[in-house]
Amino acid sequence: MAEARARAEYPCGSECRCGCHPLEEPRCLHWQERQVAQWVEKLGFPQYMDCFISNKISGRKLIFVNCSTLPSIGITDFEHMKVISHEIQKLLDIKEPLWSRSISHHHRDPMGLFLERKAPTGPKADALTLEEFLKELDTRISSEIPRRRI
Numbered sequence: 001m002a003e004a005r006a007r008a009e010y011p012c013g014s015e016c017r018c019g020c021h022p023l024e025e026p027r028c029l030h031w032q033e034r035q036v037a038q039w040v041e042k043l044g045f046p047q048y049m050d051c052f053i054s055n056k057i058s059g060r061k062l063i064f065v066n067c068s069t070l071p072s073i074g075i076t077d078f079e080h081m082k083v084i085s086h087e088i089q090k091l092l093d094i095k096e097p098l099w100s101r102s103i104s105h106h107h108r109d110p111m112g113l114f115l116e117r118k119a120p121t122g123p124k125a126d127a128l129t130l131e132e133f134l135k136e137l138d139t140r141i142s143s144e145i146p147r148r149r150i
Contacts, residue, residue: 031059
């Protein structure tokens with residue numbers, strides 16, 4: 001049902017990354033360690049459930065999990081690492097930055113930047129909403145644009 005609605009609203013489909021979709025806070029952001037582990041199990045990797053639980057990887061911390069960090073939590077099979085990392089990106093609706101990106105650009109897409117700010121615990125991170133963050137980002141970007149001199 002939701003997929004059909006997404007296709008109706010967006011001609012490119014629900015898993016598009018062209019930027020035509022309004023950003024929404026991922027539901028997994030509120031997952032506890034056990035829920036993350038259960039998701040990993042559903043991906044087909046029950047052997048890694050304890051890696052996520054013992055390393056206290058909650059939904060908020062998933063933004064920091066990628067092929068570079070998976071070995072440090074005990075996941076070393078490269079094919080498994082690629083699948084898990086890719087599925088995390090899809091779950092969080094983020095893109096891995098291109099190696100060829102300009103250093104003048106942000107190191108992540110807007111959702112990735114938001115999730116990094118949301119990852120720490122505490123009242124400031126808890127209170128941050130996606131809408132507030134996007135307004136702040138727009139303000140920051142517009143202030144960085146060089147003004148032409150007349």
